[in-house]
Structure formats: structure tokens, C-alpha cells
Amino acid sequence: MWRSAGLAGDAQKAETKEEFVKVRRRDLERLTTEVMQLRDFLPKIVNGDILGTFQKLDAIESSLERKEEEIEQLRMDCEHFRARLETAQADCMREKKELGVGDVKCNQNFLTLFQEKLDLRQQLDEAKQQLLQQAEYCTEMGAAVCTLLWGVSSSEEAVKSILGGTKAVKFFTITAQTMESFVKSLSEDMKQQDLDSEENQFVLALAGIVTNVAALACGREFLVSSSRELLDTMMHLLGDMKPGLCNKFKVLMLMSLYNVSINLKGLKYISENPGFIPLLWWLLNDADAEVCLHALRLLQSVLLEPEVLARAGAEVRETLPFQRIAALAQSRNAELQALAKELLEDLKIFEYEA
Numbered sequence: 637m638w639r640s641a642g643l644a645g646d647a648q649k650a651e652t653k654e655e656f657v658k659v660r661r662r663d664l665e666r667l668t669t670e671v672m673q674l675r676d677f678l679p680k681i682v683n684g685d686i687l688g689t690f691q692k693l694d695a696i697e698s699s700l701e702r703k704e705e706e707i708e709q710l711r712m713d714c715e716h717f718r719a720r721l722e723t724a725q726a727d728c729m730r731e732k733k734e735l736g737v738g739d740v741k742c743n744q745n746f747l748t749l750f751q752e753k754l755d756l757r758q759q760l761d762e763a764k765q766q767l768l769q770q771a772e773y774c775t776e777m778g779a780a781v782c783t784l785l786w787g788v789s790s791s792e793e794a795v796k797s798i799l800g801g802t803k804a805v806k807f808f809t810i811t812a813q814t815m816e817s818f819v820k821s822l823s824e825d826m827k828q829q830d831l832d833s834e835e836n837q838f839v840l841a842l843a844g845i846v847t848n849v850a851a852l853a854c855g856r857e858f859l860v861s862s863s864r865e866l867l868d869t870m871m872h873l874l875g876d877m878k879p880g881l882c883n884k885f886k887v888l889m890l891m892s893l894y895n896v897s898i899n900l901k902g903l904k905y906i907s908e909n910p911g912f913i914p915l916l917w918w919l920l921n922d923a924d925a926e927v928c929l930h931a932l933r934l935l936q937s938v939l940l941e942p943e944v945l946a947r948a949g950a951e952v953r954e955t956l957p958f959q960r961i962a963a964l965a966q967s968r969n970a971e972l973q974a975l976a977k978e979l980l981e982d983l984k985i986f987e988y989e990a
Contacts, residue, residue: 689788690797696781700774707770714763721756724749772834778814779834782841789848799849799858808859811842812869819873822881836882843888846870850895860902867896867906875915883924890919890930897937907944913951920960925969932964932975939982956983 728749849855896902919931964976
């Protein structure tokens with residue numbers, strides 16, 4: 637749901653035009669019958685699909701919890717083996733010092749401890765391999781589940797069901813942690829993210845779910861009231877990611893923040909973040925047109941809300957990169973060009989104040 641200053645005028649022009657088409661009565665009756673049938677059957681089909689999807693999601697969530705428990709057990713086993721290995725090494729060194737290198741008993745003990753060390757190392761390697769396999773499985777499962785949930789969350793009823801559950805707050809907390817972990821894992825010299833990787837699909841699906849939730853009034857209210865950690869994390873990550881890196885991920889996070897900004901309480905919270913205005917200027921320097929477009933939309937939310945503009949206006953006026961916005965107004969991307977020009981008009985308010 638995007639706002640544009642030109643929509644009202646277009647709507648008024650559309651209302652003044654009337655067009656008529658001649659249709660035979662028999663065709664009209666047939667069309668009316670088909671519409672009535674669709675009204676009867678479509679809700680039953682859609683509701684059945686959503687219910688089935690949620691049942692699948694519940695089963696998958698239970699499977700994920702079991703896998704997490706198994707991973708934790710493997711991690712504890714690794715720590716236990718490591719402790720035993722360190723103890724064996726310490727005992728070996730102590731006995732070597734006490735009995736001497738040439739002592740037969742010491743040599744036998746040393747060989748025994750060395751063999752035990754090799755066995756422990758092998759067990760540790762096997763445990764690490766199992767842990768790696770479990771982690772890969774969880775990543776694949778998470779990507780699949782969240783991709784399904786991304787599609788389901790486009791339904792208003794599905795979003796209301798999600799938010800009404802007992803795991804909603806925990807889900808968005810884990811979402812923030814997963815996004816942050818993903819960004820930290822990106823290498824410093826990475827130029828382009830593998831769009832087909834399970835990790836990338838996982839975080840894209842999470843960001844898409846947040847975007848769909850924030851597209852609804854109840855979702856925006858929930859995020860502002862109960863998941864502010866997620867909003868803070870998204871703003872932090874957008875500031876940490878280099879220009880040109882994971883552009884689709886950036887766009888989805890910006891869309892989420894824009895949707896939240898439609899809620900006045902949400903816009904106040906976002907704009908009161910100390911790094912919010914510098915973040916917008918940072919994103920406007922990105923080479924990707926979509927990133928710049930959604931950064932401008934977020935800026936427009938600030939400019940169009942008098943109460944927020946009154947608080948942030950001084951910082952915007954003093955640091956605003958007018959030249960960059962003017963350059964975007966010449967972009968080959970028609971949508972970006974139109975929005976940049978519109979913003980330049982909105983920014984004239986600062987000239988009047990001066």
C-alpha cells in the first residue's frame with residue numbers, strides 16, 4: 637500500500653468518464669450465474685487451502701523443535717569429548733614429567749593416552765559432521781517453511797491467525813536474530829550474494845513475511861507494540877550492509893519499515909531512532925534504483941506527517957543531500973524519477989521556512 641500525491645487527481649478524472657458497452661441479455665444472465673457460483677465455492681476452497689497449510693506448518697514446526705534438541709545434545713557431547721581430551725593430555729604431560737621419557741610404564745601410558753586421544757578426536761570429528769548436517773537440514777527446512785509462510789501471509793485472515801497465536805512474539809524475535817546472524821556471516825569482499833542459496837532464501841522469506849504482516853493495520857500495530865527489537869535490527873542492518881549487496885533483502889526491509897511508517901506511532905518510533913536520518917542518506921547513495929526508491933518513500937512519510945516533521949525537520953534541512961535527490965530526479969527509472977521530482981516539490985517547505 638503506497639501513497640502518492642497524484643492519486644487523488646487521477647481518481648477524480650476517472651470518475652468523470654462514463655463508458656457503456658452493449659451486452660446481450662443471455663450473456664449477462666450467464667455471467668451473473670457464473671459469478672454467483674464463484675461466490676458460493678471460492679470461500680470454501682480458499683479456507684480449506686489455508687487450513688491445510690497451517691496444519692503442515694504445525695507439523696514442520698514440531699519437527700524443527702526436535703531437530704534443535706538433537707543439535708543441542710550433539711553440542712553437549714562435543715563439549716564433553718573436548719573436556720576428556722584436555723584431561724587426557726594433562727595427565728599424559730604430568731606422567732611424562734614424573735616418570736621420565738625412558739620409563740617403560742610412561743611409554744605404555746603415553747601410548748594408551750595417545751590412542752584414546754585419537755579415538756576422542758575421531759568421535760569429535762564425527763559429532764562435528766553430524767552437527768553440520770543437522771545445521772544444513774535446519775536451514776533447508778527453515779527456508780522451505782518460511783517460503784510457505786511468506787505465501788500464506790499474503791492473506792489477511794492468515795496474518796490475523798499468526799498474530800493471534802502464542803508464538804508470534806518469539807517468531808519475530810528469532811527473525812531479528814536470524815537476519816542479524818546472516819548479515820554478520822557475509823564476507824567483507826563479497827560482491828554479489830548467491831540468490832539461490834538456502835541461507836539467502838531463508839532470510840528473504842523472513843523479510844517477506846514481515847513485509848506482509850506490516851501491510852495490515854493490525855500487523856503494524858503488533859510490530860510497533862510488541863516487536864520493536866525487530867524494527868531496530870532492520871534499521872541497524874540496513875546501515876551495516878554495503879551498497880550493492882543483497883539488494884532484494886534491503887528492499888524487503890525498507891518496504892517493511894515503510895509499511896510500519898503508515899502507523900503514526902510506528903513512524904514516530906522509527907524517526908526517533910538516532911541514526912534514522914543518516915540511514916536514509918546512506919541508502920540514497922546506493923546504486924540500486926529499487927533501494928533508492930524505497931528510501932525516498934520512507935523519507936516522504938516523514939515529510940508528509942507534520943508532527944514528525946516538526947521534530948526531525950531541523951536535522952533533515954541541515955543534512956539533506958538535495959543534489960543526490962536532484963540526480964535521482966533525472967534517473968532512467970520512471971518510478972524513481974517521478975518520486976524524486978515529487979519529493980523536491982515537498983522539500984520546498986524548507987525554502988519557505990528559511
